[in-house]
Amino acid sequence: MGLLSGKNALIFGLANDRSIAWGIAQAFAREGANLGFSYAGEALEKRVKPLAQQLGVSFVEQCDVASDAEIADVVDKAKNHFGNIDIIVHSIGFANKEELNGNYYDTSRAGFHLAMDISVYSFVAIAKAFQPILNKGAALLTLTYYGSVKVAPNYNMMGVAKAALEASTRYMASDFGPQGIRVNAISAGPIRTLAASGVSGFKDMLKNFAEMAPMRENVTAEDCGNAAVYLCSDWSSHVTGEVHYVDSGYNIMAASNPLKKEE
Numbered sequence: 001m002g003l004l005s006g007k008n009a010l011i012f013g014l015a016n017d018r019s020i021a022w023g024i025a026q027a028f029a030r031e032g033a034n035l036g037f038s039y040a041g042e043a044l045e046k047r048v049k050p051l052a053q054q055l056g057v058s059f060v061e062q063c064d065v066a067s068d069a070e071i072a073d074v075v076d077k078a079k080n081h082f083g084n085i086d087i088i089v090h091s092i093g094f095a096n097k098e099e100l101n102g103n104y105y106d107t108s109r110a111g112f113h114l115a116m117d118i119s120v121y122s123f124v125a126i127a128k129a130f131q132p133i134l135n136k137g138a139a140l141l142t143l144t145y146y147g148s149v150k151v152a153p154n155y156n157m158m159g160v161a162k163a164a165l166e167a168s169t170r171y172m173a174s175d176f177g178p179q180g181i182r183v184n185a186i187s188a189g190p191i192r193t194l195a196a197s198g199v200s201g202f203k204d205m206l207k208n209f210a211e212m213a214p215m216r217e218n219v220t221a222e223d224c225g226n227a228a229v230y231l232c233s234d235w236s237s238h239v240t241g242e243v244h245y246v247d248s249g250y251n252i253m254a255a256s257n258p259l260k261k262e263e
């Protein structure tokens with residue numbers, strides 16, 4: 001018996017085998033969940049379909065979360081396929097590349113709107129659209145980053161979007177609480193994924209992170225998957241509105257570590 005046996009779980013944001021969504025999918029499959037995937041668009045189909053096949057997942061639907069119609073379509077399809085849903089994972093974030101360097105104050109109005117729409121509102125829109133088919137005891141989960149709380153150079157617009165995403169997590173936890181539905185976020189340390197590729201200086205960020213973090217190691221998508229199992233299983237019943245750090249302890253530090261002899 002797995003920790004998620006008998007639970008129907010939908011994961012949004014699978015792009016490839018480096019995605020945090022893939023780490024979560026593998027952990028959920030191991031724990032016996034019935035899985036479904038949703039991916040952004042046409043171009044990702046050839047990557048996502050083989051991954052779904054690896055885990056024997058037959059529900060694989062395209063959904064651009066900028067579109068209410070496409071979200072409604074996935075709800076209909078999920079209703080037909082699963083009946084009801086117990087778990088929704090939102091592992092989606094996007095800002096235009098121009099918005100991820102230089103001064104934050106140079107963010108354009110259109111760029112601000114796009115990042116907020118895809119990275120924040122989509123979680124709200126998905127929660128609202130799926131509400132009619134969510135079981136009591138359901139869990140909603142999103143992925144965030146510490147750049148929401150402290151300034152991470154160049155993260156800029158995404159930091160502001162993640163702050164709004166974390167606040168949305170708390171407001172939705174309050175809204176859904178009376179229905180026995182929980183809403184939480186995982187704040188992951190930096191991981192080399194598609195969304196991190198092309199971020200200049202990412203390699204140095206990983207190195208600095210591991211030096212600063214109490215555990216002196218970077219985190220993996222697999223770590224996020226295992227934390228997601230907890231936050232989406234009945235073991236975390238009555239845990240809601242939380243931002244749960246999976247970051248080797250990085251966020252608790254106020255200054256970098258002095259070098260120790262063994263280092």
Ligand code: NAD
Nearest residue numbers: 013014015019020040064065092093143190191193194195
């Ligand atoms: P990823 O590129 O594998 O996943 C991001 C996903 O967002 C992709 O699947 C992409 O297709 C999807 N997406 C973008 N626009 C979309 C749209 N309009 N409709 C539907 N889907 C759309 O990268 P990842 O690092 O696994 O990112 C997953 C989440 O984790 C994001 O919210 C990211 O901000 C967060 N996160 C990442 C890190 C990191 O260092 N990689 C750290 C903390 C949090």
Ligand code: 0WE
Nearest residue numbers: 093094095096097145153154155190195196199
């Ligand atoms: O949330 C993220 C990734 C966010 C992201 C990345 C991109 C790159 C490609 C959102 N949109 C885009 N749009 C693109 O066109 N992370 C936590 C990873 C990340 O991204 C950074 C980071 C870190 C960490 C960007 C700048 C600085 C640090």
